[in-house]
Amino acid sequence: xxxxxxxxxxxxxxxxxxxxxxxxxxxxxxxxxxxxxxxxxxxxxxxxxxxxxxxxxxxxxxxxxxxxxxxxxxxxxxxxxxxxxxxxxxxxxxxxxxxxxxxxxxxxxxxxxxxxxxxxxxxxxxxxxxxxxxxxxxxxxxxxxxxxxxxxxxxxxxxxxxxxxxxxxxxxxxxxxxxxxxxxxxxxxxxx
Amino acid sequence: xxxxxxxxxxxxxxxxxxxxxxxxxxxxxxxxxxxxxxxxxxxxxxxxxxxxxxxxxxxxxxxxxxxxxxxxxxxxxxxxxxxxxxxxxxxxxxxxxxxxxxxxxxxxxxxxxxxxxxxxxxxxxxxxxxxxxxxxxxxxxxxxxxxxxxxxxxxxxxxxxxxxxxxxxxxxxxxxxxxxxxxxxxxxxxxxxxxxxxxxxxxxxxxxxxxxxxxxxxxxxxxxxxxxxxxxxxxxxxxxxxxxxxxxxxxxxxxxxxxxxxxxxxxxxxxxxxxxxxxxxxxxxxxxxxxxxxxxxxxxxxxxxxxxxxxxxxxxxxxxxxxxxxxxxxxxxxxxxxxxxxxxxxxxxxxxxxxxxxxxxxxxxxxxxxxxxxxxxxxxxxxxxxxxxxxxxxx
Amino acid sequence: xxxxxxxxxxxxxxxxxxxxxxxxxxxxxxxxxxxxxxxxxxxxxxxxxxxxxxxxxxxxxxxxxxxxxxxxxxxxxxxxxxxxxxxxxxxxxxxx
Numbered sequence: 001x002x003x004x005x006x007x008x009x010x011x012x013x014x015x016x017x018x019x020x021x022x023x024x025x026x027x028x029x030x031x032x033x034x035x036x037x038x039x040x041x042x043x044x045x046x047x048x049x050x051x052x053x054x055x056x057x058x059x060x061x062x063x064x065x066x067x068x069x070x071x072x073x074x075x076x077x078x079x080x081x082x083x084x085x086x087x088x089x090x091x092x093x094x095x096x097x098x099x100x101x102x103x104x105x106x107x108x109x110x111x112x113x114x115x116x117x118x119x120x121x122x123x124x125x126x127x128x129x130x131x132x133x134x135x136x137x138x139x140x141x142x143x144x145x146x147x148x149x150x151x152x153x154x155x156x157x158x159x160x161x162x163x164x165x166x167x168x169x170x171x172x173x174x175x176x177x178x179x180x181x182x183x184x185x186x187x188x189x190x191x192x
Numbered sequence: 193x194x195x196x197x198x199x200x201x202x203x204x205x206x207x208x209x210x211x212x213x214x215x216x217x218x219x220x221x222x223x224x225x226x227x228x229x230x231x232x233x234x235x236x237x238x239x240x241x242x243x244x245x246x247x248x249x250x251x252x253x254x255x256x257x258x259x260x261x262x263x264x265x266x267x268x269x270x271x272x273x274x275x276x277x278x279x280x281x282x283x284x285x286x287x288x289x290x291x292x293x294x295x296x297x298x299x300x301x302x303x304x305x306x307x308x309x310x311x312x313x314x315x316x317x318x319x320x321x322x323x324x325x326x327x328x329x330x331x332x333x334x335x336x337x338x339x340x341x342x343x344x345x346x347x348x349x350x351x352x353x354x355x356x357x358x359x360x361x362x363x364x365x366x367x368x369x370x371x372x373x374x375x376x377x378x379x380x381x382x383x384x385x386x387x388x389x390x391x392x393x394x395x396x397x398x399x400x401x402x403x404x405x406x407x408x409x410x411x412x413x414x415x416x417x418x419x420x421x422x423x424x425x426x427x428x429x430x431x432x433x434x435x436x437x438x439x440x441x442x443x444x445x446x447x448x449x450x451x452x453x454x455x456x457x458x459x460x461x462x463x464x465x466x467x468x469x470x471x472x473x474x475x476x477x478x479x480x481x482x483x484x485x486x487x488x489x490x491x492x493x494x495x496x497x498x499x500x501x502x503x504x505x506x507x508x509x510x511x512x513x514x515x516x517x518x519x520x521x522x523x524x525x526x527x528x529x530x531x532x533x534x535x536x537x538x539x540x541x542x543x544x545x546x547x548x549x550x551x552x553x554x555x556x557x558x559x560x561x562x563x564x565x566x567x568x569x570x571x572x573x574x575x576x577x578x579x580x581x582x583x584x585x586x587x
Numbered sequence: 588x589x590x591x592x593x594x595x596x597x598x599x600x601x602x603x604x605x606x607x608x609x610x611x612x613x614x615x616x617x618x619x620x621x622x623x624x625x626x627x628x629x630x631x632x633x634x635x636x637x638x639x640x641x642x643x644x645x646x647x648x649x650x651x652x653x654x655x656x657x658x659x660x661x662x663x664x665x666x667x668x669x670x671x672x673x674x675x676x677x678x679x680x681x682x683x
Contacts (some may be wrong), residue, residue, distance in 0.1 A: 011462070016489060019370075022202075022372055025202055025372045029200065029201070029202045029374060034374050035372065035373070035374060035539065036371055036372065036373055038366070038370055038371035038372065039200070039366075039370055060470070061373070061470075061472050062470035063471050063559070064334075064364070064367050064368070064468060065471050065557060065558045065559070066369075066556045066558075082404055109349070118249040169340070188227050188339045291603065293598050293600065294600040294601065294602075295600030296600065318650075356599065356600070393599050393600075394599065394600075394604065401604075401605070402605065402606030402607075403602045403603060403604055403605065403606070404602060404603035404606075404608075405600070405601075405602055407601060407602070407603050409601055416597045417597050417600075417601050421600075422595075
């Protein structure tokens with residue numbers, strides 16, 4: 001059977017979850033992994049719920065279907081909880097990282113995971129991004145948090161990829177803002 | 193772009209196709225972007241604007257005009273490429289036949305998307321299968337890597353003097369076009385060397401040798417033109433094989449007319465195109481681990497249809513399910529089913545063949561769907577009877 | 588391998604592979620009406636030469652010399668376009 005890490009990102013259009021999946025995929029690829037990063041598009045409007053996925057493996061990936069049983073779920077917008085099935089298909093040892101100012105214990109309750117084995121982490125990614133990047137863009141902070149609470153990718157690799165591959169696209173200020181956002185999220189993410 | 197220690201980078205199907213177009217550097221690219229192939233033209237327009245290619249990009253008012261401009265430019269003597277999807281390819285329909293009838297080696301990327309109605313932007317093969325008899329060579333691609341490699345080979349196939357036919361490279365909308373996957377790129381110099389310079393058979397802009405394109409041909413010779421076009425299509429099969437082998441020798445990735453997976457002693461076989469083949473391979477491995485004799489075959493070349501080679505490869509099977517991501521709406525299964533079944537008519541073994549239509553309008557095709565089909569095939573193998581000749585799955 | 592079609596090798600893609608081939612194609616036989624010019628009335632304005640769709644008006648040194656009946660299809664445009672004050676071209680029944 002195939003051996004994958006599977007990740008699902010939940011957000012709304014324009015919150016950067018497709019880019020987050022892309023950044024995670026690229027960073028893992030640089031470290032020698034085989035990756036997939038792909039979005040699931042619905043109505044293409046600002047604010048519409050969007051999902052994006054990653055598969056990461058040491059072997060070439062042949063599956064070309066959606067990720068339906070992700071172990072890792074990142075939620076860029078907590079207002080989606082209860083609106084879309086953020087816990088659908090997740091295994092007992094799933095890991096949830098939620099952008100919210102609320103503590104993880106409370107999020108666990110809202111996710112309906114009280115007394116379950118899943119790990120739940122929270123961070124105020126919106127606030128972090130506002131203070132570092134200058135606008136609400138929770139995607140890079142969520143990546144920083146992922147680096148902290150899982151061993152999918154080290155923080156250094158995320159930062160190195162961002163600095164190396166986005167220097168042309170973004171100004172130094174934007175690059176630095178995102179790097180600080182990842183670093184702060186790495187420090188501030190908390191479990192219950 | 194992120195580059196790994198293995199020399200690989202992560203690109204979406206659309207980005208990889210645009211990058212191949214940049215390396216090919218066609219003379220003219222008339223285009224009218226449409227989802228999900230928009231990214232190709234968007235990226236390529238960027239290369240044009242940045243001066244990385246010297247392509248004449250023509251923004252037109254419809255896909256009909258895009259293909260018309262392709263025809264005019266190719267007849268003038270230019271190397272021409274474009275990309276489209278779905279309704280776009282449908283709107284090109286009458287011009288597709290003119291491109292092939294005039295023997296103009298235009299290369300088009302079709303990012304497979306369902307046809308309206310109901311309106312849908314997601315993957316199925318209704319668009320390119322609708323154009324299957326338009327006289328274009330058709331290559332289908334399982335991965336981002338193969339789509340990139342196919343496009344580079346398509347230039348050589350189309351422009352080969354034994355062929356001189358327009359060629360279409362198909363890849364799955366969103367599943368391949370919008371997914372980042374690992375891919376190894378070929379250097380610009382190697383691509384340039386592989387495709388060579390384009391020497392048109394005739395060129396309207398060659399004023400030393402004036403010619404007429406688009407003349408009338410009546411009953412006294414129309415059929416002869418079509419006969420020659422048909423023979424060129426038949427000849428292209430050998431060219432596709434030879435170029436796939438040459439590509440493999442130069443760049444380490446060989447391509448044949450089809451991709452056979454664990455087929456040698458397989459009793460039950462799924463035949464399927466494009467990205468869903470990868471998902472099917474995972475199901476094959478799962479069943480092989482249980483000792484079940486199952487395999488998969490993925491045609492890469494659909495036009496011309498390599499009926500002899502496919503029949504030979506499948507003749508050892510006992511039960512075959514042909515999975516089409518399109519319905520011919522003929523009351524008798526999909527196009528791939530009909531042609532595979534017809535190809536097997538001449539074999540002594542005559543395996544049982546059934547049609548399964550899946551994944552229309554982007555409906556997900558999972559490992560469990562493939563396992564379900566293999567389960568049905570297992571029953572056909574043990575009873576020797578096909579209970580349901582044709583049906584929809586993934587409903 | 589299938590043998591060549593009875594029509595033999597056709598020009599690729601239906602192109603006409605050289606210029607001026609219309610000259611070899613006699614269309615004079617399509618004519619029902621034949622143009623006839625009255626040289627005493629003709630002012631050599633050459634409007635007929637401009638308007639003729641088959642380039643079948645013969646000219647020499649800026650003068651109207653008559654018609655190339657190998658290619659004239661007898662459409663009568665020359666007769667219509669010949670100025671009203673001149674009317675030097677008449678269409679006559681080919682059969683007469």
